[in-house]
């Protein structure tokens with residue numbers, strides 16, 4: 001399949017027959033670039049299951065807000081449109097593949113937590129946004145899995161048997177990787193340019209132009225988390241941190257150790273946060 005055909009198949013993902021009604025409506029809603037905070041807030045509030053999921057997420061260690069957020073309105077006001085759209089997107093699409101790639105949700109939450117802690121340590125002004133970047137970096141895996149379940153199963157088996165990284169095997173099956181596929185979808189859904197860049201380059205952080213620091217952080221967090229062992233990203237090998245990211249992130253070893261020890265309790269809490 002050439003890239004153009006693949007891209008058009010991926011872009012029609014919300015019309016997949018296997019996507020249940022609520023998820024389809026969520027995707028339609030967040031796919032609309034003119035949607036307002038009030039509309040999103042109203043939509044979530046009318047669905048008790050979505051409401052409780054969103055409230056659990058915003059009160060989880062992924063955010064680390066002091067105090068409790070008790071209503072959808074409050075969450076939406078505090079977090080802003082981009083974060084809420086990202087969150088809703090993450091919860092919805094990951095939910096669609098819970099059974100098929102067990103552990104990817106945990107991997108994503110773990111990356112969100114570590115990326116946020118690193119962003120805080122670096123003094124970035126919006127660590128919650130970096131957290132969303134971590135949460136959604138591997139979204140392309142979910143999309144490929146939903147659209148091409150049989151081929152993707154083969155990709156995972158091959159990665160396991162040959163001890164390769166998933167993205168290396170993907171290239172052989174799809175002529176591209178989950179990073180590019182995730183970026184296509186994020187672009188189609190009018191996600192912020194920085195998020196698109198992080199998704200696109202999280203395995204090649206030195207190529208990021210729009211959000212080099214966030215991309216380096218998410219790349220670094222991804223590797224750290226695999227080293228620590230939390231969740232499952234589809235492959236069992238731990239890749240090295242790209243030298244450019246070591247340099248750009250510029251955290252000392254004691255800094256990294258303190259981030260990892262701070263993350264311990266948060267990861268524990270997150271592992272109870274099933275969808």
Ligand SMILES: [Fe+2]
Nearest residue numbers: 137138202203
């Ligand atoms: Fe990845």
Ligand SMILES: [Fe+2]
Nearest residue numbers: 137138222233
């Ligand atoms: Fe990952």
